[in-house]
Each structure stands twice: as C-alpha cells, then as structure tokens.
Amino acid sequence: MKTTKPEQEISTLSGIPLKPFYGPEDAASSPPPGEFPYTRGIHPTMYQGRLWTMRQFSGFSTPQKTNERYRYLLSQGQTGLSVAFDLPTLMGYDADQPESAGEVGKCGVAISSLRDMETLFSGIPLGEVSVSMTINSPAPILFAMYLAVAQQQGVAFERLQGTLQNDILKEYIAQKEFIFPPRPSMRFATDVIEYATRHVPSYNPISISGYHIREAGSTAVQELAFTLRNGIEYVEWALKRGLSIDEFGPRLSFFFNAHNDFFEEIAKYRAARTLWASIARERFGSKSQKVQKMRFHAQTAGCSLTWQQPMNNVVRTAVQAMAAVMGGTQSLHTNSLDEAYALPSEHAVTLALRTQQILAFETGVTDVPDPFGGSYYLEALTAEMVKAAGHYIEQIDAMGGVLPAIERGFLQNEIANASYTYQQEIDGRERIQVGVNAYVEADEEPLELLAIDDSAEREQRVALESLQQERDELQVWSSLKRLKDDAEGEANLLPALLESVKAYATLGEIVAVLKGVFGVYTEPSRA
C-alpha cells in the first residue's frame, strides 16, 4: 500500500497494481464455504463450528524452564503447544559441542537427548494436548523422541495430535538451517510422511511453509507460489514412495505469514485454498475432500515489527492477526511486542495471547465464515493472486521442479531482489514505517526483556555428562550401527531412530552418523 504518491499508481505491499476503486464488474463470486475450491473456507460454518487453535511458538533456555512456560501458557488459555528449538538443536549439535558455544538456549529450547524431551513434556499429557514442533533438518529425530515420550506416557500413537514442520525445501530457499544435501533430506522428510501415514494417523507430518520465505523478504505472491510449489514437490516424493494421494494427502498442512497489507493477506489465504484444491484434484487426481481442503497455521509477521517504539508492535500484530482470522486460518501465533529485542517476556507473550482471545470473543469476526466474500476488491485481488502464483508455478515446473530451481538460485534471487527493493523503499521514504522513518521519537522507555544467560549451556553440559555415565553404551553403539545400515539402504529410518533415541543416543551422535551417509550441504555463496 504505497500511499505517498497520490497522482501515481497505488499498489499492494507486494506491488500488485490496484484500480482507483472496484465494482461489480471486477469479480465473479466464489462458491460457498465448504464447497470446492474452498476459496471461502474449508468448513461451512468455520469458527462457529470450531475456533482456530491459539498456538504460541515458544521455547528458551533449558527444557525445565520451557516446560514451565508451556504450563503457564496453557493455564492462560492457549489451546495448543508449539516448540521452538535453539540453533544448536536445529542444526543437529549437542549443547556440549564446540559449534554450540554461546548459542545454547538463546533462540529456543536446548534438546540434546530423549531425556531433555521427557523434561520438556513433563506433566503435559500428549494424548490430550496437540504439539507442533518447529524443526526441519533433524525433524525425524525429534519426532522419534516425541513418539518415545508418548510411549512412556502410555499414549497410543493413534491419539497423538500435532504437527512436525519437516519442510526442508524452504530451508534451502529461505531459512538456511540445512544440514544434509537436498536429495537425502527429501528422503528423510518423506520417511516421516510415510511413517505417520501408517502409524500416527491424526498427526500432520509436515507443515509446508511460506512464513520463512516471506520473512526472508519475498512478496505475498512469491510466498504463495513457492509454498504451493514446494507442496507439489513433497506430494511427488510421497507418490514415488508408493503412497497414494488420498492416503497421505489429508495430513499435509501449510503455514503462512500474516503480514501488514490487510486485504492482500486475506486474498492470499483465499487464493491458497483455491490453488491447492485444484492442484489436489486436477494435478494429482485426488477424489478426497480432505486432501483438497487446505489446512494452515499462520504467524503474524516478525519482520514487520520494529525496534523503535515497540508498543506500536501490539497494534501491528492485532491487525495482522485479524487478517489471518478473516482469511480462515486453522491455527494462529501472534508475535510479542519485544520481537526485535529478545524472545518474548512473560508479559509480552500474555498480551499477544490476549490479542487472539479478544479477536475471538469480542469482535464478531468469527460470526460468519469469509466475511469479505463477495467484496469487489477481495474477489478481484484473490483472482489476481491465483493467476500470478500460477505463473510462478509454471516457471518452476519448466525448470524441472523445486530442486533444479534451488540449484540455479532462482527462488533465492527472487526473494533477494524483493527484499532489496523493499529496503530501498523504506530508506527512500516511499514506504512509511511508523516510528522508523516517520514519527520518530528521540527518547523511549526501556523494555523489561527476557534474559537468557549462559547457565543453560552449563546445565545442559552437566546433564549430558550424567547421561553418558548412565546409559548402556553397547545399546547406543548397536542402535547407531543399525541406523547407519538403514540410512545407506532404502529403509524408512523411523524405526532405527526410535531405537537410537530410546537408547539415549544424543542428537549430535545421530546426526554425525547421518552426515557420514548423506553428506553435508554448503550453499554457493551468492550475495
């Protein structure tokens, strides 16, 4: 929404040119909610039937401290858990490895072994609380730990509900937390999809994500297109594994950003559902409504929140959350006002949760599905985004798919160009960012921030030393040997991973074995 040049073109945040106003001739109406292609929502009554899950992404320091925060959030009305892991865990390092120095527990919770996972979920009944885990390269390993804890709690796998992000493609494209090269990683991710389809049927084994692509600086259209095309890639790999679309399709889930341009975001979600329904039915021949109906989680845009005048972020988050809700999200995380400073303080995350609760219970936005259905502007913008995303999908198809597109840097370059353009607009004051390049204040009240010191690193090191004393080294060794053999072959790795984690092999030990078989990935340095 560039509004500083009244004589010239108005466009959305992503640069889609807009008309001065929209009228009846601009758009056809969409079928009702609950009907193909589900533009207006996947259920006839949407939130009147079931409210979105309030699922705040959370984790810091030790498993003990994070467990306390989870219990607090559940007591405050959060309806699902979402685990944030620290960088060492995300990259497959134990807390005592040299690469982890200074990083343990700083961006999320430190998990080096099954014992840490047990502590993380202590007192939390996995059969009753759905758990999302944001983990990608080593996702199958953390998934095995989660399953092992469920077994310890006596919870049958059929009762487990939750999501594993497990979206390695967007790591190469945007978030860059990759370990292994693309092809072995796709095999690894597909192992989870296959295993969950057979054994954990109420669980989403993947969350095909656009959030990170958007945070890296893409436009809304790129976020939409690249996410869906990644989804197509995962489907193709699962089909090659011998699964049928109607078997694994129902449990594919998605994850989108909720950014500043209110109407563009709502149009984006409507376009996403529309596109996916067609992809499922026409491209893959799925007859199942469950496969055609796209389910997604949304998170308000971290990259839009400012260091200057952080209280303004409460307003940004509220508007973005409202867009996600009016766009029909199934699950939502709202960011905290201190986003540009630190992980959320207890006070800030509580306010973020209250934002969702106020939207849900006080504003009336849940009364009817797709309140903007029939809006001249929204229907036109939805159609525009469907078309624009379709072009990108065709381009990537022509390159041979996502892996060739990644190899030639196409997706990464589109994102880098979009992010540079955006920054130039901010610097040139073509685009106003309140408090940053306009309405600047000289003095600001300091915030009370969550402090994470280095004690987590010390505690985790000590815990790892004890673990190594207590476990059966022969069992660890033989389970890792089995894992290596399975990894070299074509077996699904979940059974071997379950054995390894239950022997208390550490994350770092398991990843080391897999690095030996899969190799490691270094991206070509382009800047």
Add this chain to the structure above:
Amino acid sequence: MSLPIRVLVAKPGLDGHDRGAKVIARALRDAGMEVIYTGLRQTPEMVVNAALQEDVQVIGLSILSGAHNAIVPRILDLLREKGMTDVLVIVGGIIPDEDAAELKRLGVSEVFQPGASLEKIVDFIRGSVKQIA
C-alpha cells in the same frame, strides 16, 4: 583517486538468517565498495582468515541469534593476535543496548540495531575508513 573500500560481510555462528547481510552487501556494492560475503556458519577463525586473505578494511558482522557476546570478542582477539587492529569492525543484528556499549568498549566501531538505514551504514563506513590515495 582512491581505491574502493573493501568490506567483508560475515555471518558468524549458527544463525542462517541472511536477509540483512545480503541487503547490506548489495547496498555497499551499489555505493561503490568491493564486498566479499562469507556465506553462512562461519567460525571466528574463518572470518578473520577471510578478512586477512581478502585484505579488507572493514568487517561487517551480522548476528541475530543472541550469541554476539561469545562470538564478537573472540573475533576481536584474533584480529589483535594477527596484528589486524586497523580493520574497522561493525556489527548489525539483535544487540541490546548494554551489550552494544560493551562491544564498542572492546573495539567494535559501531553497532547497527534493527531499523538502521542503509545510507547511515554507508556514510559511517566512508567516514571512518582512511582512504589510500
């Protein structure tokens, strides 16, 4: 006529968020500087070796992970060991005010917190680097 300023833009530590580093690298190039981008997950040793090999006048460190207090002092120590104390070190990312003050005390020339403009960063470098005529 002076030679272009040579800058190393580095991502030390495990963090993979490179949006800022890449935007800065491009802005500095557009401003006429020669920029070498190290890529991700550099150790302090790798950063300093690259700076030495590329004979840069400026090292720009991008750290959003909260690990700056462990990483930056180590880089400054290595620069001292190698006699590279005339290299300007600037840091960008998520750095709280108290930590920024401490890093400057240890030898960092400037810390750019979120929202800093590209122009400000370019001007700072131009103003701080002694030109070789």
